[in-house]
Amino acid sequence: MWKLTMITMVKCPNCSSDQVTAQKKGFSGGKALAGAVLAGPLGAIAGTHGSGKIKVFCLSCGHTWDPKAQASKEKSHADIIEMMWKKSVIKAYDSGNIEEARKLYLNNVPNTPDNFDLTLKMEKLRKEADTTGGVILLIIMGILFLILMIWLLN
Ligand SMILES: [Zn+2]
Incomplete structure (x- = not known):
């Protein structure tokens, strides 16, 4: 199974x-x-x-x-890209650079209408950026757990 x-x-x-x-x-x-x-x-x-x-x-x-190498490469790569653009939108928004933040958002989220409400998106984005960070932490902890397990089984 x-x-x-x-x-x-x-x-x-x-x-x-x-x-x-x-x-x-x-x-x-x-x-x-x-x-x-x-x-x-x-x-x-x-x-x-x-x-x-x-x-x-x-x-x-x-x-x-090698599926092991491929999976971890793709996963961490996608997560880091995801977190980076979200953080840069938040950074631009927080420093008052609303136009820059809008542009970054539009670049990274396809099919967003030009007149979208960025203020509404920001809250979601902040949460997601935090979650992504949390997910990476979880992956790191998971890897440490696996290393420990492998060590115990050897
Ligand atoms: Zn093929």
Whole structure:
């Protein structure tokens, strides 16, 4: 079951197909299972630590990649971009640079009408910027927890 969870999460970074298959090399089933129970699919991925690599192979385009590296790269990248533009809108708004804040907002949120009410959006934005920071903190704590778990299981 944990194997399926992990694989269905994965999409080809090259062609976005979900027709992918995993190749396991020395995959530690016991650790992965413990990881999945303790920490969800991310824990299952942790089962690959120190016991060979898992490679995912795309059936549509033939691309192969390391899902563990790919997932953490995409996630942290998207989060940081998200937090950065929100913080810069807030910064511009708070320093009285309303036009700049509007422009930044429009650049980053597609399909926003030109005459949108920025004041209304600001409250939501502040909350989201805080949440994003919180999510990153949560990820860092999760990673520390996984490292501890891997250390205990080794
Ligand atoms: Zn592909």
